[in-house]
Amino acid sequence: MKFRLSPQTLLVLEAFLEQAEEWKYGYDLSRVTGLKSGTLYPILMRLAGHKLLETEWEAASEPGRPPRHMYRFTPEGLRFARANVSAHANGALDQVALGLIPPSLVQG
């Protein structure tokens, strides 16, 4: 699959991999990843466009409260994220071992 994996996209994939079966909200993802809406939403749009992410409107839990848009991985998206996030982590560890990047960048 042709999909550009920027560091920001990897952050989003990592956030989705945390309790991957749960639905997630845009603002929560923004807080977890530290990405602004102008960066986060284009990534969500691309992931959804490639059918890696499914989207749904939340059923209104309380009257008067607007429904929110929710996102979670499709099975294909989950496979894609696991493969790419771990590959990136391995690559990053190799780079740390070679002294190309500082260890602080791959911790956490």
Added chain:
Amino acid sequence: MGAPRKLAGALLRAVLRLAPPESRDWALAMLRELDFIAGEWAALLWAIGSTAAILRHAASGWRIWLRGKSNKEAGMNSTGKKALGVGLGMLSALALVGCAFAVLRIAGIVFPALEHSPWAYWLAVLAIPEAVFVIATVMLWRKRGPVAAGILATGLVMALHVAVHLTLHW
């Protein structure tokens, strides 16, 4: 509710109204998230970022639409497109010759000695334009074949004109 949040809401509602159908769900999603953002200025920044995201999404949709349309047009009317390309090539070549004449005239005014110099004349109106035509034809042949053909045709006509002129007068 403070002014920044009001502004953020107004901005996202305007974006929602103006967004193309394929971006509308996303615009609505961003608007709904606004209620969950704690800070006033954070809400405004959220709205500005969201507006940029929707604009980019809409622009990519337009790009895809335009590309699809041009491919369709190419399939439907390729002869017309080729003719247009040849015409464009010829016009470009003629414009270059016109420019060469203009430069020669201006050079003649600035440096009067050049006005009576035959080599300057042949260089400006024949050698340089013909060299440019050959280079342009080679460079454009693969990607813009019809335009290259138009330039080449003009170059050949010009060369033929010069050959006839020389035969008759010398």
